[in-house]
Amino acid sequence: MTQSIEQLSATRSHGGWVKRFSHRSQVLDCDMTFGIFLPPQTENGPVPVLWWLSGLTCTDENFMQKAGAQKMAARLGMAIICPDTSPRGTDLPGERESYDFGSGAGFYLNAKKAPWDKHYHMYDYVTSELPALVREHFPISEREAISGHSMGGHGALICALKQPGRYASISAFSPVVNPVDCPWGEKAFSHYLGEDRGEWSNWDACELILAGASKQPMLIDQGEDDQFLENQLKPDHLEKACHLQGVPLKLRRHEGYDHSYFFVASFIDDHLEYHARHLLADQA
Ligand SMILES: N[C@@H](CCC(=O)N[C@@H](CS)C(=O)NCC(=O)O)C(=O)O
Secondary structure, three states: OOOOEEEEEEEEEOOEEEEEEEEEEOOOOEEEEEEEEEOHHHHHOOEEEEEEEOOOOOOOHHHHHHOOOHHHHHHHOOEEEEEOOOOOOOOOOOOOOEOOEEOOEOOOOEOOOOOHHHOOEHHHHHHHHHHHHHHHHOOEEEEEEEEEEOHHHHHHHHHHHHOOOOOOOEEEEOOOOOHHHOHHHHHHHHHHHOOOHHHHHHHOHHHHHHOOOOOOOEEEEEEOOOOOHHHHHOHHHHHHHHHHHOOOEEEEEEOOOOOOHHHHHHHHHHHHHHHHHHHHHHHO
16 A cells, blocks of 8 residues: 655755655654655656665754755766654653754664664664655665765664665765764663663674674765764774675775765765766666
8 A cells, every 4th residue: 555645845956856755654653754856867767766864963854955965966867865863753751852862863773672662663764664655656766775974874884784785885974883882872772772782783883794794895984073083983993893804895084074064065976976886787
C-alpha cells in the first residue's frame, strides 16, 4: 500500500526542485519531515540518489540551505535526500534539554533502552522506511550512495558498514568515528543503548571496521581548526582501524577550516563527483 506524504514546499533550483514533505513514520511512531533535491534528469526517468545525514541540532533543512550542493547535483543528475536527525514531537522526558542528546540528536541507531526504544529507531528509518517511501513517490533508482556531517558522518559510516555493498560509495565530513570513546557518543549511547558496551560496538565505525565489517573505500574531509576535532571526532582512531584492517581510507585534512557548513560547502562538489563516479560506474 502506498504511504501518503504531504508536500510542504517546492522551490525551483538549478533546473530541478528542492521539495520538503511530511509523513507519518511507522518505525519512529511520529510525524517526520524530509527534504529532497530532484535534478532536472528526473524528467527522463529514475536517477541515483545520495543520502545525506546531518549533524547535531540540524533538521532536514540545514544541508539544503547551506551546502550549495544543488548546482553540481543537477549537473551530475543525482537526487539528494536529507532526512531529519531524530524523531520529533514525541515529548520524552529530557528530550529537549541538551543539544547533543534527544531531539536533533538521534545518532542514527536503534535505541534499546526505555523510554527511547519507543521512538528512536533512526537506523531503521534512514535505511529501510524512508528509502521504500521515497521510491513509491519519486523517480529514484536502486543506486544509492551515502554521506553526512559530524553525527551524520557517523550515521553514514555505520549505515554503510552494517550493510556492506549496499551503497556504491561512502563519504563524510568531520565524522564522529569512534562514538564509544567520545563525550557525545558516550552520553547518547548510554541513554539509547544502556550500559552494555558490547552493544555499543555495533554502532561504532571504528569498532565495526576492527571487527572486519567491510573493506569498502571511504572519502573523509576534516577541518584542522574544527573545535570538536580533539575531543569528539578523533579521525586518527579511524585511520588506525582502517590501517589495521586494510580499508582504503582517503582522509583529507584541511588547514584553517572549522566544523561549520562553510567547510562542507567548500568541498561538497568533490564528494558529489566522487559519488557520481561510483554510482555511474556500478551501473555500467
Ligand atoms: N550547538 C552546538 C554545536 C552544534 C553543531 O556544531 N552542529 C553542527 C553539526 S554537529 C551543525 O551542522 N549545526 C547546524 C548548522 O551549522 O547549520 C554548540 O554550540 O556547541
